[in-house]
Amino acid sequence: MPTRPFREIRDAARSQWSDDARAVNDAAAAYFAAISEQQIAIGRQIAELRVLRKLNQKQLEDLSGINQxxxxxxxxxxxxxxxxxxxxxxxxxxxxxxxxxV
Known part of the structure; x- marks a missing residue:
């Protein structure tokens, strides 16, 4: 049996979804994209603050108790x-x- 690319399988399944299922999927995708963007922004801000304070990650671990x-x-x-x-x-x-x- 030949293998099919995931995208093809995904698209075939989606073509059978109701309008409500598509709406729920789109809303969930937007929510998780926003969460991901927020996590990236928080990480950048922490890194910028750490560098501004002239700390390396190990020093921040020592100060915060959070593993490097x-x-x-x-x-x-x-x-x-x-x-x-x-x-x-x-x-x-x-x-x-x-x-x-979010």
């Missing part, structure tokens, strides 16, 4: 930090967290 590997993931937009983690990092950087709903 997690700091790296957050700064690269790959982590999904909790509010507590963000507060600990930003407090160590002498900053405040202002969370906005």
């Amino acid at each position: 590997s997690e700091i790296s993931r957050i700064e690269n937009g790959l982590g999904n930090p909790t509010e507590e983690t963000l507060v600990r990092i930003t407090t160590a950087l002498g900053a405040r967290v202002t969370l906005q709903p």
